[in-house]
Amino acid sequence: MTDVDAAPAAGPARRIAATLRALLPSGADYRGLRRNWRADLVAGVTVGIVALPLALGFGVSSGLTAEAGLVTAIVAGVLAAVFGGSNVQVSGPTGAMVVVLVPIVASHGAGAVAAISVLAGVVVLAAGLLRLGRAVSFIPWPVIEGFTLGIAVIIFLQQVPLLASPTVPEAGEHSSNAVIAAAQALAGADPVYLVWALGAVAIVVACMLVAPRIHPAVPGSLIGIAIVTVLAVVLPTPLAVIGALPASLPVPSFPVVDPAALGDLAVPALTVAALAAIESLLSARVAASLADTGPYDPDRELVGQGVASIGSGLFGGMPATGAIARTAVNVRSGGRSRLASIVHAVVLLGVVLFAAGPVGAIPLAALAGVLMLTAVRMVHVGTVRSILRSTRSDAVAFVLTAVVTVSFDLIVAVVIGVVFAGVFALRGLARATTVHRELPPGEPHPEDAHIAVVSLDGPLFFAAADKVFDAVTGLTGITVVVLRMSRLELVDATGARVLTEIVQTLERRGVTVLIKGVQPGHEELFRTVGVLDSLRHHKHLFDDLPAAVEHARNHVRRQFGAHTT
Known part of the structure; x- marks a missing residue:
C-alpha cells in the first residue's frame, strides 16, 4: 500500500487514538494535588x-x-x-x-x-x-x-x-x-x-x-x-x-452464570446500566456546581x-x-x-x-x-413546593414520575416523565407558532382586497404543521397569497412539507403563491422537500416584501383589469 493510500486511514486512526487518550487517566488529573x-x-x-x-x-x-x-x-x-x-x-x-x-x-x-x-x-x-x-x-x-x-x-x-x-x-x-x-x-x-x-x-x-x-x-x-x-x-x-x-x-x-440464563439477565442489566449512567452523570454535574x-x-x-x-x-x-x-x-x-x-x-x-x-x-x-x-x-x-407552583405540566411530570417510581419501576418512571415533559414542551412550542394576516405595506391600493400577506412566526415543526396548514388554506376571497417567512425559527422536514402542501393546495384553487424571506439556513431544506419547486414560477420567490406585494398587485391588475374594487 502506498503512502497516498495510507493517508486517508491515518485520519480516523488518529481520531480514535485521541478519543481513547481523552477517556483514560493522565497526570493532569492530579495537577492541583501538591x-x-x-x-x-x-x-x-x-x-x-x-x-x-x-x-x-x-x-x-x-x-x-x-x-x-x-x-x-x-x-x-x-x-x-x-x-x-x-x-x-x-x-x-x-x-x-x-x-x-x-x-x-x-x-x-x-x-x-x-x-x-x-x-x-x-x-x-x-x-x-x-x-x-x-x-x-x-x-x-x-x-x-x-x-x-x-x-x-x-x-x-x-x-x-x-x-x-x-x-x-x-x-x-x-x-x-x-x-x-x-x-x-x-x-x-x-x-x-x-x-x-x-x-x-x-x-x-x-x-x-x-x-x-x-x-x-x-x-x-x-x-x-x-x-x-x-x-x-x-x-x-x-x-x-x-x-x-x-x-x-x-x-x-x-x-x-449459566449461559442459558444470560438472556434472562439482559433486561435487568440494561436497567441497572441506565440507572448507573443517569445517577452518576447527575451527581457529577451537581458536584461541578458546588465549588470550583x-x-x-x-x-x-x-x-x-x-x-x-x-x-x-x-x-x-x-x-x-x-x-x-x-x-x-x-x-x-x-x-x-x-x-x-x-x-x-x-x-x-x-x-x-x-x-x-x-x-x-x-x-x-x-x-x-x-x-x-x-x-x-x-x-x-x-x-x-417550587415545582408544584411552577407550570401545570412540570407539576404533573414531577408527580407522575414520583408515583411511577414508587409503584412500578425507576427507569420506566424516568422514560414516562421525559416523554410527558417532552409532549408538553412540544405543545408549548406549537403554541408559539403563529400565523397572522398583515396589511400590505405602503399606501392602500384597490388590488389589496385580493391579496393576503401572511406572516409565519416561530418554529414550524410537526406539532404545529396542521395548525399552519388550516390557517393558510382557510383563507377565502383572495387571488394572491404572500407567505412571509423571514421570522420562521426552527423548521423540520414536516414543517417544510406542509409548506409544499400549502402552495400546491392554493395553486390548485387558482390562488397564486409568492414566498418572501427564505432564510439561508432553511433554503437547502426547502429545495430538498420541494417547497420552492411547487411555486408556479421561479420569479415568485422574493427577498423584499414591497417587491413581492407590488408583484401581487400587478398580478391582480392583469387578472381583473385596471379597475378593481
Whole structure:
C-alpha cells in the first residue's frame, strides 16, 4: 500500500487514538494535588466515615450482605476515582441502585447480582466510548426531582422489614414492591422486637440531628450506631446484628452464570446500566456546581463508572454509581482532587482489615435508622413546593414520575416523565407558532382586497404543521397569497412539507403563491422537500416584501383589469 493510500486511514486512526487518550487517566488529573493534598486527605477520611454506615446499610437493604456493600464502596470507589470524569465524584452503593436490585434479587437470586454488575458495567463503559454522556441533559429538572422523591420513599419503606422482625426476609418472602412489602412486614411484625428496633432508630436519628449542631464534622450516624451497638452488647436485646464479616477482600473472579440464563439477565442489566449512567452523570454535574472543582467529562465519567461496576462484580460486589450525598460531603470538606475519593475507599478497606469484628456487632435497626433519615433528607420541601407552583405540566411530570417510581419501576418512571415533559414542551412550542394576516405595506391600493400577506412566526415543526396548514388554506376571497417567512425559527422536514402542501393546495384553487424571506439556513431544506419547486414560477420567490406585494398587485391588475374594487 502506498503512502497516498495510507493517508486517508491515518485520519480516523488518529481520531480514535485521541478519543481513547481523552477517556483514560493522565497526570493532569492530579495537577492541583501538591497544593491541596492535606485538604484532600481530610475530606477523604470524612467521606469514609460518612460512607461506612451507608455502605453497610445499602448492602443489607439490597437483599445481599453488608460485606457486598463494603466491597462495592472500596473497589468501585477506587476505580471510579481513577478512571472517572470528575475530580471529586465519590462512587459506591446507592439507595437508587438498591431500589433496582431488590426485585432483581427476588427474581434471580443474590448470586446473579455480581454477573449483572459486570454486564451493566460493560454497557455503561460502551456508552462512554460512544460519547453518550451528554444524553442526561435531556432529562428535565421536574423529572429528576420526581425520580429522587420516589427513590427516597422506597428507601424509607425498605427499612420497615428490618424493624419488624429479627430475621431478614428471604428473597421472595415479601413483595418486590416497597409499599406492599412494608405493609406485609408490619402485618406480621413482632411487637416486642418492633419496640426495640424503633428505640434504636430513635437513638440514631437523634444523634444525626444533634451532632451537626455541635460541630459540622461530628459524624452523628457513627456516634448513634456506636451507642446502639454498645447497648445491644450490654443489654439482653433481641436486635438482629450484621454478623461476622471477612477480615479481607475476597479474591476477584468471574461470576459463575449459566449461559442459558444470560438472556434472562439482559433486561435487568440494561436497567441497572441506565440507572448507573443517569445517577452518576447527575451527581457529577451537581458536584461541578458546588465549588470550583474543575470541569467534568461526562463521557469519561461513564467509562469510569463502567469500569467500577465491572470491578465490583468481579469482587462479588454490586453495581456502583456516583453518590450525590457522599460527593457533596467530599466537596464541602475541601476535597478537590481524586485523592480524596481514593482515601475514602482506603478508610473503608481499613475497616475491613482491622475492625471487622466490631462492625459485625452493629444492629440492623441502627443501619435502618441511618437510611431512613438519609431518605428524608433527600427530599427538599422548598424544591417540591417550587415545582408544584411552577407550570401545570412540570407539576404533573414531577408527580407522575414520583408515583411511577414508587409503584412500578425507576427507569420506566424516568422514560414516562421525559416523554410527558417532552409532549408538553412540544405543545408549548406549537403554541408559539403563529400565523397572522398583515396589511400590505405602503399606501392602500384597490388590488389589496385580493391579496393576503401572511406572516409565519416561530418554529414550524410537526406539532404545529396542521395548525399552519388550516390557517393558510382557510383563507377565502383572495387571488394572491404572500407567505412571509423571514421570522420562521426552527423548521423540520414536516414543517417544510406542509409548506409544499400549502402552495400546491392554493395553486390548485387558482390562488397564486409568492414566498418572501427564505432564510439561508432553511433554503437547502426547502429545495430538498420541494417547497420552492411547487411555486408556479421561479420569479415568485422574493427577498423584499414591497417587491413581492407590488408583484401581487400587478398580478391582480392583469387578472381583473385596471379597475378593481
